[in-house]
Amino acid sequence: MSIKIYGDPGSGSLRRVTSASAAMGVPIERVNIDLFKGESHTPEFLELNPHGLSPVMVDGDFVLYESSAINLYLAEKAGSDLAGATTRERYEILQWMFWSGEQWRVFATLTFDEVLAKRFVGLPADETIVQLAFAKIRAAAAVLDAHLADRQFIVGDRLTLADLDIAGPFSQNERTKIPLNEFPNLVAWQQRLLKTAPAWAATKQEVDARIDGALDAAGIKL
Structure with missing residues (x-):
């Protein structure tokens, strides 16, 4: 099962995650969320992140938000030295x-x-x-x-x-x-x-x- 990353393509925070995943060779499935249309404040998205912000990672039954935390998680999963x-x-x-x-x-x-x-x-x-x-x-x-x-x-x-x-x-x-x-x-x-x-x-x-x-x-x- 692929790791899903929800976010708006214009987000600098999403950019940090997509850049890190690419640099570490971690495959992800992008799920676009249109912030300008309020898609981060739907009931479904708020179940993933009650703050209504992106990106959000879903890896199986594990949900994680905040770009820095997501990147550290991906680095550990990949055994990447991007985290040290x-x-x-x-x-x-x-x-x-x-x-x-x-x-x-x-x-x-x-x-x-x-x-x-x-x-x-x-x-x-x-x-x-x-x-x-x-x-x-x-x-x-x-x-x-x-x-x-x-x-x-x-x-x-x-x-x-x-x-x-x-x-x-x-x-x-x-x-x-x-x-x-x-x-x-x-x-x-x-x-x-x-x-x-x-x-x-x-x-x-x-x-x-x-x-x-x-x-x-x-x-x-x-």
């Missing part, structure tokens, strides 16, 4: 994955909700919230930029789940204008991922097509 080759490396990867959730992606997501999601329902962004999110992103990006000054990847000398977790906000940064381009080491690292991780580059095309198509269909110009 040693105990020390594993904990360094976990450190950065937790860091990404608390210090980083949450503010990128908040910006997306304000700058883009509100446009679909005809509401303006709250500039106070946007500037607060930008300040938090800049503070975190400064730490990350310094960390990447003398290394190619977040942990060790190769792609790991830490890279994919932290790269998530780059899925929408050109649309939301979050201030990532102010940090040269961060930009260089993202370009390196696009060149060295084929799955990350492929999923960028999927996200861009999905979000740009939704914006065009709604008549929204950025």
Whole structure:
């Protein structure tokens, strides 16, 4: 029985899972959920994730949500070193994955909700919230930029789940204008991922097509 992954093709969180599964060689069955049509809030989907968010993994009778947890599960199932080759490396990867959730992606997501999601329902962004999110992103990006000054990847000398977790906000940064381009080491690292991780580059095309198509269909110009 194949592992099912439910999610919207425009989701940066889904992108992290599909990129990881491809990089690890874990076969998955994609089940598309259209967030713009409210399909993540149907009674059937809410049984999988009561928060109404995607992605969600279903492996037999085991249901799991949150992209980071899904990726760790897939890595263990595959015996992949994307979750770490040693105990020390594993904990360094976990450190950065937790860091990404608390210090980083949450503010990128908040910006997306304000700058883009509100446009679909005809509401303006709250500039106070946007500037607060930008300040938090800049503070975190400064730490990350310094960390990447003398290394190619977040942990060790190769792609790991830490890279994919932290790269998530780059899925929408050109649309939301979050201030990532102010940090040269961060930009260089993202370009390196696009060149060295084929799955990350492929999923960028999927996200861009999905979000740009939704914006065009709604008549929204950025």
